[in-house]
Amino acid sequence: MAIAGVLLQSFFRNPMADPFVLGIHSGAAFGAAAVTLIFRYGAVVLGGGVLMFGTTAAAFVGALIGSFAACILGFVLFA
Numbered sequence: 526m527a528i529a530g531v532l533l534q535s536f537f538r539n540p541m542a543d544p545f546v547l548g549i550h551s552g553a554a555f556g557a558a559a560v561t562l563i564f565r566y567g568a569v570v571l572g573g574g575v576l577m578f579g580t581t582a583a584a585f586v587g588a589l590i591g592s593f594a595a596c597i598l599g600f601v602l603f604a
Contacts, residue, residue, distance in 0.1 A: 552591020556583035 526544065533542045544550045560583035 548591035548595035549588045550591075552594075553584040553588035555591070556585070556587020557581075559583060559587070 530543045534540055557580050560579050
């Protein structure tokens with residue numbers, strides 16, 4: 526988490542930027558929880574095969590959606 530914080534602070538040039546403020550943490554938690562609730566044990570069945578990284582993939586996608594939503598809202602509301 527420390528490396529993620531440093532990278533975000535240098536990318537956004539903001540010393541207050543971190544995964545919690547930018548929505549990355551919340552989006553990842555929501556994605557992981559949604560897959561765990563929808564699919565049993567977080568495993569997604571695709572075409573007869575089981576994708577074992579369903580929870581991890583959903584957390585990654587949720588983090589992307591959360592960060593993009595925070596950036597878009599920031600640009601729309603404060604531009």
